[in-house]
Amino acid sequence: MKQSKNLSHFNNDGEAHLVDVSNKNTTARIAIAIGSISMAKASLNIIKTGVTKKGDVLSISRIAGIMGAKKTSELVPLCHPLPLTNVSVDLKINEKLLCIDISVKVKTLAQTGVEMEALTGVAVTALTIYDMVKSIDKGMTIGDIKLKLKDGGKSGRFEV
Numbered sequence: 001m002k003q004s005k006n007l008s009h010f011n012n013d014g015e016a017h018l019v020d021v022s023n024k025n026t027t028a029r030i031a032i033a034i035g036s037i038s039m040a041k042a043s044l045n046i047i048k049t050g051v052t053k054k055g056d057v058l059s060i061s062r063i064a065g066i067m068g069a070k071k072t073s074e075l076v077p078l079c080h081p082l083p084l085t086n087v088s089v090d091l092k093i094n095e096k097l098l099c100i101d102i103s104v105k106v107k108t109l110a111q112t113g114v115e116m117e118a119l120t121g122v123a124v125t126a127l128t129i130y131d132m133v134k135s136i137d138k139g140m141t142i143g144d145i146k147l148k149l150k151d152g153g154k155s156g157r158f159e160v
Helices: 041-049 057-070 115-133
Strands: 027-038 084-094 099-110 141-151
Touching: 027 115, 041 084, 041 099, 041 115, 057 084, 057 099, 057 115, 084 115, 099 115, 115 141
Parallel strands: none
Antiparallel strands: 027 099, 027 141, 084 099
């Protein structure tokens, strides 16, 4: 099977490989990913108080999201390990939609982008919220994880 020219993680023989970025310029790069976790109103109210058996859900989940972004290359096989210069996790309780909106912004000075780090940060944040609240609400739904913004590098800016 020959590689599609659009899939950079496959060589000319169709085999998976780590993309060679050694000839790319080191540039400032940023990515923002978003997602949400929906839950019962009672669960959201408990999270708002900041007190559960496992601790402060939002604070712990924020740290988990940062850790997830930092560990992306260990979780996603063909991601390069990158020197992250900043990871921020923003959590907003959305009482109207009974969810927590998650936004993760990642920055680096590197030869490749940080989209996967931002997306992984959102996923790990949501999974941590689920883990901390699952004893009272197993019906939570994680969803709508997507890239909102990416900037830097040869391909330039992408924004939804």
